[in-house]
């Protein structure tokens with residue numbers, strides 16, 4: 001998933017009533033989870049960003065779309081020119097010219113088997129929460145959608161001179 005579509009997904013996640021605008025309340029609730037939410041709130045938020053078709057589950061198709069567009073640019077950048085089209089990286093990404101989607105498809109199957117706790121072939125929020133509880137690194141496995149701790153702290157510091165937000169923040173509605 002490239003940066004633009006990830007931003008778009010993040011906006012839609014903030015926009016609870018899907019009217020295309022963020023009310024002050026939606027913005028503050030989203031920002032609060034984004035910057036200061038607990039693990040469950042942030043995991044739920046990531047889940048909503050990753051659920052591309054919004055059906056409440058991460059299906060193989062959601063995972064495939066996420067991995068296909070987020071991994072290719074990163075791998076291409078990391079790979080020195082001499083190694084393009086060969087080597088272990090290409091093997092992971094799939095170097096099959098007849099089927100360029102082979103690599104992302106294999107990875108989405110791996111991600112599905114990693115996250116699908118009840119083995120029903122799709123990842124529910126429950127599956128995802130349990131998986132992240134066992135390994136926090138899985139929270140952003142499908143694409144980075146939270147600020148780093150340092151960045152979050154910087155934003156919070158900018159928002160408030162003395163460590164508290166200048167405005168009252170409503171409790172997040174998950």
Ligand SMILES: [Ca+2]
Pocket residue numbers: 051052053054055056057058059062
């Ligand atoms: Ca879905």
Ligand SMILES: [Ca+2]
Pocket residue numbers: 116117118119120121122123124127
């Ligand atoms: Ca499942």
